[in-house]
Amino acid sequence: MLELFWLLLPLAAFSGYLIGRRGSERSSGAKFSQLSQTYFSGLNYLLNEQPDKALEVFLKIAEMDSDTFETQLALGNLFRRRGETDRAIRLHQDLYSRPKLSAEQRSIALQELGEDYMRAGLLDRAEALYTDLLSIGSQAPVALKHLIAIYQQERDWTRAIEMATKLDQLKGGGNALIAQFHCELAESARTQGATDDARRSAMQALRIDPKCVRARILLGRIERKSERMDLAIEHFEAAAETDPDFLPEVLPELLDAFEAQSACHQASEFLDRMLVRDRGVSAMLARSAMIERMQSRNEAITFLADRLHQRPSVRGVLKIIDLSFAGEQGNRAEAVGLVRELLHRLLDRKPGYRCNRCGFSPRALHWQCPSCKSWGSIKPVPGMAGE
Numbered sequence: 001m002l003e004l005f006w007l008l009l010p011l012a013a014f015s016g017y018l019i020g021r022r023g024s025e026r027s028s029g030a031k032f033s034q035l036s037q038t039y040f041s042g043l044n045y046l047l048n049e050q051p052d053k054a055l056e057v058f059l060k061i062a063e064m065d066s067d068t069f070e071t072q073l074a075l076g077n078l079f080r081r082r083g084e085t086d087r088a089i090r091l092h093q094d095l096y097s098r099p100k101l102s103a104e105q106r107s108i109a110l111q112e113l114g115e116d117y118m119r120a121g122l123l124d125r126a127e128a129l130y131t132d133l134l135s136i137g138s139q140a141p142v143a144l145k146h147l148i149a150i151y152q153q154e155r156d157w158t159r160a161i162e163m164a165t166k167l168d169q170l171k172g173g174g175n176a177l178i179a180q181f182h183c184e185l186a187e188s189a190r191t192q193g194a195t196d197d198a199r200r201s202a203m204q205a206l207r208i209d210p211k212c213v214r215a216r217i218l219l220g221r222i223e224r225k226s227e228r229m230d231l232a233i234e235h236f237e238a239a240a241e242t243d244p245d246f247l248p249e250v251l252p253e254l255l256d257a258f259e260a261q262s263a264c265h266q267a268s269e270f271l272d273r274m275l276v277r278d279r280g281v282s283a284m285l286a287r288s289a290m291i292e293r294m295q296s297r298n299e300a301i302t303f304l305a306d307r308l309h310q311r312p313s314v315r316g317v318l319k320i321i322d323l324s325f326a327g328e329q330g331n332r333a334e335a336v337g338l339v340r341e342l343l344h345r346l347l348d349r350k351p352g353y354r355c356n357r358c359g360f361s362p363r364a365l366h367w368q369c370p371s372c373k374s375w376g377s378i379k380p381v382p383g384m385a386g387e
């Protein structure tokens with residue numbers, strides 16, 4: 001109901017204006033009375049919470065005033081919002097071809113038509129239209145935004161980069177998005193085994209946006225696969241240092257790379273640095289495993305207990321149970337098993353990732369949110385039991 005109110009507000013206000021205007025023209029007295037009658041019956045339906053009937057009435061008002069550009073615009077908008085894209089397209093095409101339009105009205109009609117095409121999934125027609133609109137200077141930013149959306153949908157990353165770069169030159173602030181598109185190119189090159197192309201695109205992403213975590217992770221994987229472990233370590237470390245929330249994402253591969261280089265000292269230095277910044281438990285668990293291996297189980301337990309006092313976590317508790325009750329037999333082993341099972345169930349219910357724009361919680365990492373389509377908005381969930 002609220003949505004309908006919002007939708008009808010401009011139309012209703014315009015009808016009010018229309019009634020006022022028509023009222024001042026004596027010759028159209030009859031039309032005025034018909035119009036105001038229709039308007040008030042529509043209002044009545046709206047007040048009586050009969051949105052469908054109200055909508056029909058307001059459509060009638062708009063149809064009666066077929067000469068006025070703004071009314072027709074509102075009507076077309078209404079058709080599109082109701083999913084009647086065919087009607088919206090016909091109306092806007094008709095509006096656009098009227099001879100007496102100003103240049104501004106013409107480009108507005110064209111823009112609306114573009115929205116219709118997008119909504120109807122006619123991407124090729126929308127693309128042609130927005131490419132035309134690009135030549136009108138004042139319309140360029142809007143046209144570019146739509147073209148970027150189209151090329152994203154078509155996964156044409158080269159053209160998406162081209163349009164996003166143009167938009168960035170006009171408005172700025174586009175670096176993070178352009179870097180994501182370069183990462184898309186890098187990712188598809190990598191799956192095709194074109195390592196050099198993948199590396200080049202990922203490096204380009206990093207040049208454009210030095211804070212691009214995705215480019216760092218990609219480069220880490222590319223270098224690890226190419227057995228250039230020192231470079232892999234550098235990129236994985238940089239990914240976690242840029243945004244510590246991504247530590248759980250890179251840590252297994254980073255620890256492997258440390259291992260391959262026998263870089264124990266470097267590994268423990270890195271983990272000590274991350275312990276301060278990690279909002280989750282990855283750094284703590286990795287550090288305790290390292291202490292257990294290089295020093296003793298007891299020292300690992302002391303380390304964990306100390307950390308858990310500072311910040312409790314389910315995974316930390318599980319780890320300390322494992323270390324403390326390993327090799328236990330009989331009733332006590334059964335009780336410990338039960339506690340472990342309950343804690344595991346608690347972990348399973350937690351989402352692994354969350355979009356900080358719309359709250360969507362997927363089980364796997366996406367660089368573009370499948371729900372709200374934002375880029376780089378999904379991150380691993382840090383916290384007590386989140387990872």
Ligand SMILES: [Zn+2]
Nearest residue numbers: 355358369372
């Ligand atoms: Zn989202």
